Amino acid sequence: MPDRDLIGPWLRRFLTEYIVSERNLARNTRASYRDTFKLLLPFASRKVRKPIERLAMQDLTSALVLKFLAHLEQERGCSVRTRNQRLAAIRAFARFVGSRDPAQVEWCSHIRAIASKKAMLPPVGWLSREEMEAMLAVPDRKNRRGQSEYALLLFLYNTGARVSEVTQLKVRDLTLDRDRGGHDLATLHGKGGKIRQCPLWSETERVLAEQIIGRAPEAPVFLSRLGHAYTRFGVYRLVERCAADVPRLAGRAVTPHVIRHTTACHLVLAGVDINTIRAWLGHVSISTTNIYAEIDLTLKANAVALCEVGSPGPKRRWKEDKDLMAFLNGL
Incomplete structure (x- = not known):
């Protein structure tokens, strides 16, 4: 043959x-x-x-x-x-x-010609600000291991990075220039070789600067307790362990991707433009990012209130609005 x-x-x-x-x-x-x-x-x-x-x-x-x-x-x-x-x-x-x-x-x-099956998309899981802060409070920052775990969790929340982007992060990918009048940035290497930069909070910059003291540019930023670069399993295990220590998260599946969803949802609640969030998360299509604009009940309630039936109308007819008439006559 x-x-x-x-x-x-x-x-x-x-x-x-x-x-x-x-x-x-x-x-x-x-x-x-x-x-x-x-x-x-x-x-x-x-x-x-x-x-x-x-x-x-x-x-x-x-x-x-x-x-x-x-x-x-x-x-x-x-x-x-x-x-x-x-x-x-x-x-x-x-x-x-x-x-x-x-x-x-x-x-x-x-x-x-073989057709794909229709699949129901799972609901997007995310954490409230209080729940995320409770998770960040779990690592014991009095010792070196706790400081490293806190830095990793904070970086996940700050950037909304994927696990692969975190495990591949090198010291050379961090730009900590705020003290010199610049911006603190992390360069993330995403899917398909795509590269994007995410701004860092001052707290994130502080803990990362402490983590990378004395390390070579090619060294990984996040090290496990054994001194090796974190693996995907290690990051998942850390997130699951910290979530298990938060009573209000009992019974919920919290993964690094849930923290990524959390970052996106908190950006939406803060009023950040959806296209900016798309670039922040590294999505190719804005349709992927649009799911975050649909999941918060507060946003939905505000939208419904804008078009509520039976809401009181204007008290005066437009003809009685002298300022409007003056504006029209002046055109």
Whole structure:
């Protein structure tokens, strides 16, 4: 069988050339695509009774892909959103193959015709200002470890950074220039290599300056108790542990992403423009940021009050408004 008919050579090109060199996708996206095929290929091998290295493009039929997606939901217990995420990776692979081999165009069209399932978006969880301040008060700042944990939590709240952006933060990414008349900024490296800068509060600048004393520019900003850079798991564990020590947060799932939502919601409540919040959080589309404008009941109540039925109208007719008439006559 020619190599161009086998899945293996195409998949190697897709994962090592296309998504890395041509698309420059984020590291987490690459890992997600890789994991999709780590699940799909053994499943397909069992169904068609072929070794993985002998699987052909035509073995990966739309019917088999649908069975795989059902397997994810029913046997592995994955959510609809995870199912759709795996399907997106398979579609991207089909599009890649179809764009480079005309003989595979028909196969590509069958795979790309598989529809995504409608998934209900989960409600956005966020913390009130009092709850966030209670979490910040948990670390014992009398010792070095507590100071480091407080700095990390405060940085998450200040910037609304993703976990990956926090774990990748280096000393060289901090610009602490307020004393020299400049601005305190953190340069965050986000999804797809996108870079943005977030202003830092004076308190955040103070605790970060203490953390990075004597460190090289390439050193990580946040270190665990063992002196190593924080991992994703370490950041999640810290947030969960601090939330567990706040009685009013009992039974609630608090993650670093909840703190990111909290930052956005507090910016909305402070009257910050939604497009500014989009840039602050590093969203590509403002439609992603719009969810934060819809979740606060106070904003909704104020909007309803503006158009309340039966509200008293003006006491005078417009013709009796002498100032208005004078204005119109003077035009």
